[in-house]
Amino acid sequence: MDLTGGLVARSGSGGMCRESTGLESLHLVDEFRQLVTLPSENAGGSFTALLELPATQAVELLHFTDSSSSQAAVNGIGGDIAPPPLHSFGTLTFPSNSALMERAARFSVIATEQHNGNVSGETTTSSVPSNSSANLDRIKTEPAETDSSQRLISDQIPCPIQNNRSGKRKDFEKKVRSSTKKTKSSEENEKLPYVHVRARRGQATDSHSLAERARREKINARMKLLQELVPGCDKIQGTALVLDEIINHVQSLQRQVEMLSMRLAAVNPRIDFNLDTILASENGSLMDGSFNGTAMQLAWPHQAIETEQSFHHRQLQPPPPHQWPFDGLNQPVWGREEDQGHGNEHNNLMAVSENVMVGSANLLHPNQVKTEL
């Protein structure tokens, strides 16, 4: 590659920074100074010794890069800003990797031959780009190289921190969208406790779209429940048709209520709500015919409780699954009753109604009452 060739060519001359083109000179100068001083302390000539310094620096830079990029990702409106540069890392990894491999090979060669200038120059150039990657708005080649250099370093030096960080970076790159979404949504959840949305991967993270999605999910959940409630709606696709079905169902139910109320109205004038007739209808075969409605007295409430208990002993029919709230019904109903001169008969009718209610649940009860009386 050109860069490599240039570097190699300049190596002998201790050339600084061919790659300084596009970089801020300040950074370069600082790094260069640092690196010039440090390697002089180092006695090793091997590549690993070489890489120790840049390794530590690269570790710092990695950390810096990571933190900066993660900050940028979280602070930014979306992962939109973060992914593209990182993507460019991924795409440009290979060519620069090979370039760096070559450079690394030459480093080792150079290191054995010479010490200070070239090595520092090379390491400078390798580390400076890594520093520059901290600023995401650099030329893509440099961040790419940085990335690859970091990867290279991580490959060669089994530093746990580095590996973790590189692993994190890889994971970060892969899942940058979902993580940012999750962090963003979790942040939102902390701020606004009533927004219970977990954003999924590949979905937008605007506050608008999140609210929209929450709203849509609410509505869809309720539509699903309605679908289950209304028979025949399971197989229909589409909100409009389901709503059609629901409307039809409600209308049919209301019409049924009207029909039934007409039926009840037609039934009412014919019956005097007399105990005999109602009981006769229910207990056709069991009716004695000797029943006397007026025989009921005001002691009915007590008897009622008694009869219900007695019923348990004589079970000619299976008891209903639910017992009527007999006591609960009695008192309020009687309290509400407006006696208008019917007197005893009225009470009888009251009892009758109670009886019928019980009878509807348990056909034998009035019969029991009769036999008791």
Place this chain on the structure above:
Amino acid sequence: MVDSLFPSIETIGDASSESRRKKRKISETAETEAEIEARRINEESLKRWRTNRVQQIYASKLFEALRRVRQRSTNENVKVAGAAREIRETADRVLAASARGTTRWSRAILASSVRAKLKKHKKAAKLTGNCKSRKAATETKRIRLPAVDKKLKILGRLVPGCRKVTVPNLLDEATDYIAALEMQVRAMEALAELLTVAAPRTTLTGP
């Protein structure tokens, strides 16, 4: 006879809730918060309207109310249609009363009957409370198709007291209303059966 009516429908309710439970087990991870919330609402409403006991309570209350209405109207000469309307309104009121005021439609039914009785127009207008709709109406966004919109309006007209209600609330109210209506139909059918079977016997086995 009436017993046979009630348990059969109870099993249907159980079956649907069981299927829902199975679905929930299978897709437990896929359930979102919204679904959980909606399911909770649905289960509440179902518990209220599907049990046998509730049905029996409703039937008894309805019977009582009908009897009182009948007594009140024995003096006047009422036609069948008029009586039918009265009965229907009574039935609706009893149904709304058994909802215990937790739902909007029940409050609207009771409020409307009160309004008609006392002939005070301004009283119940504030009851339904439009403050909710004000907040949520501003959030209506693009996804609502006009076709769906029309149908939602129709649904709002069908469910009493739900004209200016937000979409998710409307769907909640509709769920509860449908469950309540089903119970009402069942109870009234049972009652009508009881009474109509009783009627022809009067001629045969008079006192």
